[in-house]
Structure formats: structure tokens, C-alpha cells
Amino acid sequence: MRNSGFLWALMAMMLLMDLYIFQVVKSLMQHASPRLKLVITILYWLVAVAALVTLISFPAFNGPNVPRAVRTYVLAMLVGLFFAKLVATLVFGVDDLRRGITWLVTRSRGDVATTSAGEGISRSAFLSWMGIGLGGGLLGTLMYGFSNKYNYQVVRKQLRFDKLPAAFKGLRIVHISDIHAGSFTNKLAVEKGIERIMREQPDLIFFTGDLVNDKATEMDDYMDVFSRLKAPMGVYSTLGNHDYGDYIAWESLSVKSKNLERLKEIHAELGWKLLMNEHVPLERNGQQIAVIGIENWSSKGNFPKYGRLDVAHKGTEQIPFKILLSHDPSHWSAEVQQKYNDIDLMLAGHTHGMQFGVEVPGFRWSPVQYMYQHWAGLYENEQQKLYVNRGFGFIGYPGRVGILPEITVLELA
Secondary structure (H helix, E strand, O other), X not given: OOOHHHHHHHHHHHHHXXXXXXXXXXXXXXXXXXXXXXHHHHHHHHHHHHHHHHHHOHHHXXXXXXXXXXXXXXXXXXXXXXXXXXXXXXXXXXXXHHHHHHHHHHHHHOOOOOOOOHHHHHHHHHHHHHHHHHHHHHHHHHHHHHHHOOOOEEEEEEEOOOOOOHHHOOOEEEEEOOOOHHHOOOHHHHHHHHHHHHHOOOOEEEEEXXXXXXXXXXXXXXXXXXXXXXXXXXXXXXOOHHHHOOOOOOOOHHHHHHHHHHHHHHHHHOOOEEOOOEEEEEEEOOEEEEEEEOOOOOOOOOOXXXXXXXXXXXXXXXXXXXXXXXXXXXXXXXXXXXXXXXXXXXXXXXXXXXXXXXXEOOEEEOHHHHOOOOOOEEEEEOOEEEEEOOOOOOOOOOOXXXXXXXXXXEEEO
């Protein structure tokens, strides 16, 4: 069985956490009635054993007869349970460490340990309840996030540029990214998202990569939906890291190559102009801007670097205003700002805001910020701007907590 070693290690870790957490649960139940203790014990181990059995049998969920939605939600629940237990274990571990240090200090001084001190017991009880509360709260939050995966938010930004030709002032652009068609399980909800886009009546639509998770066939059920995206000045797209099929095993390199070629055909069948390290000039009332699109380019070593901005940029030197479509936002600081200060606006996606975080006026946080400097929204440096879309779809975790799926509406001024 592929990755069986990892699976057994994960099972062992889950079981150890179950045993450790149960000791805390028992200590909190010490004053409960025998019947309540029995009920809680049975429920606790029913959930724990069910999770372990599901984990060991999870490879069976990859079978062709298992609905995608079932597989996705089972994985999400397992991941949610794991992290909930991990959080609780860490909190309990802090309390045990505190008590261990206190015991060592007391012993070294020759004092008599006062384990019955009310203050110490109350502190331990508080930390125990806090661990259970944080773990349960995390699991509940992740389950709540399931309801947000199609809760599309429209983000509107007016962007001012000194070099923008007068003919393009007021240009309305819709920017979406990271569709990940293979993750969808509700076609009607996706259709409503497309309807919201078209109600904006954009002049241009840009898509910055990751149409699928791995395979071109993921789009089969959604061709009629995304072909509705139309704009007077066109729909332009690029590829993202997932579009190349690099994350699954293929029968041969030839099959993998055919998958990519089919994906390119899909862009054309949708009526989208896929930009593969190239540019197109757009003209309005005798004035021009350039739209540059490149293949995936990342400064992160674990993501591919297929893009050739030098090739795509060539020939745009005399065009006064340039928009770059590049999937990975790390490209902006690693190459665009360093070598191409005539690119006025870069549009990217990729991060999804990790589909988990907090965004309130004056404060933003997501775990992804520790990996990406530019992870969501608008960034500016002198005359250059970067906009990172939070993603239209989702991958892995079938939900959104705090970072909702995004339709970006940009007005150039």
C-alpha cells in the first residue's frame, strides 16, 4: 500500500493523542455520576475508534465508485479531528510541563509538594477546560466553514495609475483565480457565482490559473457553466501550478502531456484566450495597453517555474501601460519588481488566503502569511501594484473560514 508507513505513523499519533486527552477527560469527570462517566467514556471512544478505522481504510475512498463529495468531506473531518486533538494536546502538555517544573523546583528545595493546593488544582482545571474548548472550537469552526465554500464575496477596488491612457480610464475588470473544478460538488452554487460575475458587466475578464486540481476531465461537468463568462474586450487566462498535473502519478509522460494539451483546448472551447508566455495589445479609441500572461512562475522551490516573462514581455516596450497575469504572487517581488518596473499591475492568486484566517478592518491574519509575503488583496510599491485574488474555488479543505471565495472587480482610473 502506497504511503502505508506514513498512514500507520499517523494512526499511532492519533491513538497516543486519544489516550492522553482521555486522561484529562477522566480527571474532569472525577465528580460526575457513574452513569455520566460511562456515557462520556463510550461516546469518546466511539468517535476515536471510528476516526482510526476511517483513517486506515481511507485509501478505499479513492475508488471510482465513491462520490467525490464523500471523499472530500471524510478527509476534511479527519484533518479537522487531527488538528483539534493536536491543539488540545499542546495545551494539556503546557500544563503538564508547568506542573513538572514546579515539582522539580519544589523537590530541589526540599519542600513538601502541596498538590492539594486549591490554586494549583484550579489552574490545571482551567487549562484542561481551555484545551478542550480550543480543540472543540477549532473543529466546530472548520465544520462551520463547510457552508462558506460557495459564499462568493465581491471585492471592489478602484486603481489609479499615472500612465494609464485616457481611453482606458473607467475600464472594468473582473479578476478570478483558482477555480479548482475537481473540488466542486454543487453545480447550482457555482452557476450562481458565474451569474454574480456577469451582473458586474465587465469590459474584461482575467483568470489567473488553477482551472483544475490535476486532470482536464474535471471540467467536463462545468464547461457549460464557465463558457458563460463573456466580456466585450475578451476573457484572458493563464496556467497555475495545479494545471500541469504534477501532483499525481500518470501512466506515462505521454498521457500527462496529453492531459495538458486537453486543458489548453478547454480554455479555447470556453472562449478564453490562454496566454502562454506571450502578450496581446488591447486597443481603445486609438490607444493601447498590453496584457501579458505567463505560465506558472514561483520563487518557492516546491512549485514549478515554467514562466518566461522575458519572452512574454518582448515587444511591449512601446506600449505605455502593462498588466501581467501570473499565478503565483511570489513572482512580483522576486522578478517583476527587480527587472520589469514598467509592469504597472500584476494579477495573481494561488494562496487562497489558505481558506482560513481573519480579516477585519485594521487587522488581517492567516497562516499563509508565514509562507507568502503577499497573500491576499492589494499591494503597492511606488508606481507598481499587485492584486492577489483569494480564489474562486477551494482545494483540500472543502470550506472557508474567514477568507471567503472572491470575485474581484477592478476599475482603472
